[in-house]
Amino acid sequence: MAKSIAQEFAKGLWEEIPPFRLVLGLCPVLAVTKTVENGIGMGLATTFVLIGSNLFVSLLRNSIPAKVRIACFIIIIATFVTVVELLMQAYAYPLFLKLGIFIPLIVVNCIVLGRAEAFAFKNGVVASLADGLGMGIGFTVSLGALGGVREFFGSGTLTFWEKPAFEIANYAPSFQPFGFMVEAPGAFVCLGLMLCLMNLVGSE
Amino acid sequence: MREMIRMVVVLTVLSAFSGGLLAAVRNSTQDQIENQKLVFVKGPAIETILAGASNDPIVDRFKIMDGDVERSFFVGKFDGKAETVAFECFGKGYGGDVGLMVGVSLKDDAVMGVSVTTHQETPGLGSKAKTDADFVAQFKGTPMKDAVKVTGDGGAINALSGATITSRAVCFAATEAGKVYQRLKPQIEEKLKAFK
16 A cells, blocks of 8 residues: 555645635535534534545445446445434534535535545555545534634634624624625635645745 | 456345344334424424413324324413314425415414425515514414415415415415314313313
C-alpha cells in the first residue's frame, strides 16, 4: 500500500478536504450552512453515512459484481441515510426539522458515492474506515467553518444548541448583517473566498 | 449467464438485508420519534392554547378510539379542575393536510383556542395560518356545535388574504373538531375524571 493508515486519515483533513479541495457534494453545502449548528449537524450525519458505506463497500468489494456496483453502493448508502434520518428524528428532532429534505439527499451526495467508488471499492477495510472518518471530519469542519462565517456576517450571531452564544450586536450595536451571506449566492462567494485563502496558505 | 445470476443474487441479498436492518431500526425508534413529535410539533401548539394550565398537558394525555381512528387528547388543568382538552384535527389545504390543535372548554362547550401544528402551505401566504395570532384568535369562543366558515362562505372568520384555501382548511378542521367533540363528549368526560 502506498500510504499508511494515518496518511489515509489525514488527507481528508487538509490535502483532499471536502468540499473545498474535492469540490464535491455542493448541494448540502450551499443549502444547509446558514448557521454553524446546521453545518456541523449535516457534517456529522454525512460522516456517519461515509464511515458506514465505506466499511460495507470495502467488506463486500470482492462479492459485488463490477457491473452492478453503483446499484449496490446506492443500496448501502441509502440504508445508512435512512438509519441516520430515523436516529435524528428520535434524538435530535429540532435539527431534523431544520435540515429536513437535505438528510435524505445525502444519498446522492457525491462525496459518499465518490469515496465508495474511488477508494473503498479498491482498498482494505481499515484503510477505508480511516478514509471515511478523515473525509467525514474534514467535511464536518468545512461545513462548520462555512456555516460560522456565513452566520457571523449574515445574521451577526453564532448559535450553538439553540442558544446564541455570541452576538455582534452586543459589541457593535450599529452592525448591520449582510443578508446576502445567508442566501445561496453568498454561499458560493464564501466558499470561493475560503478556497482562495486555503490555496494561498497551501502554496507557501 | 453465471454472472447475470450472480448480479441478481447479490442485489437481492443486499436489498433484503437493508430492508431488515431498516425495519429493526424503525421499530426501535418509533416510540421515541412519536415522543419527539409530541414535544416539538404539537407541544408548542398545545402550550399556546392551554397557556396558564397548572399541569403539563403533554404528560397528562389519554387516547380514545373514534371508529377506527385513535385520537389523543391533552388535558389542561385550570384552578385545579380538569375541564379543558386539546386535540388535533385535519383539513385539506393548498399543499397538503393542515393540522389544527383545538382546545375545548367542556364547561361551556366552546373553543378555548386553536393553533396550527403541521402544514405545507405557501410561505408568506398560507403559512400565516400558523404565525398570525389575529387569525387564530378569531376561533376563540366559537360554540363547538356550529360549523365554522370563512366570511365568504357565510361564516364569521375573516380569511387570510391570498390564502382562502388554507383558511377554509383551518375552518374545516375546526368544524371537524366540533363533530368529533360532540361524538366523543361522554367518553372525554369519563376519562377526565381520572385527572381530577
